[in-house]
């Protein structure tokens with residue numbers, strides 16, 4: 001029972017940490033947003049200048065990025081305040097800095 005309680009507490013903390021309140025400044029470019037919000041965790045792939053992702057063709061589109069940013073995952077926080085043009089701009093920037101898997 002104690003174990004279950006601990007597990008519940010740990011899960012709650014983990015999930016609560018899964019949203020970032022970062023809000024892009026008005027007029028921020030995709031690059032600005034990427035540097036401020038994403039590069040903390042996503043570094044350039046070793047040996048590749050400014051390439052952050054290697055994606056298979058089914059994922060290599062701006063929609064995939066936008067969904068990931070808006071929804072996050074178990075390991076990646078979601079960014080509810082990156083919306084509209086900012087979401088488009090950062091998705092496009094990330095897409096342009098991705099390589100084929």
Ligand code: HEC
Pocket residue numbers: 034037038039040041042053054055059064065068069072073074075076077079090094
């Ligand atoms: C706190 C760390 C963290 C931050 C900040 C973060 N991510 Fe992530 N991201 C992860 C982790 C960990 C994964 C791998 C697990 C997964 O796919 O959910 C990931 C996966 C991804 C993937 C899937 C890549 C693939 O191979 O399919 C995309 C796309 C992505 N992140 C985009 C972004 C963008 C864009 C931002 C900025 C708005 C961002 N991430 C910010 C941690 C982070």
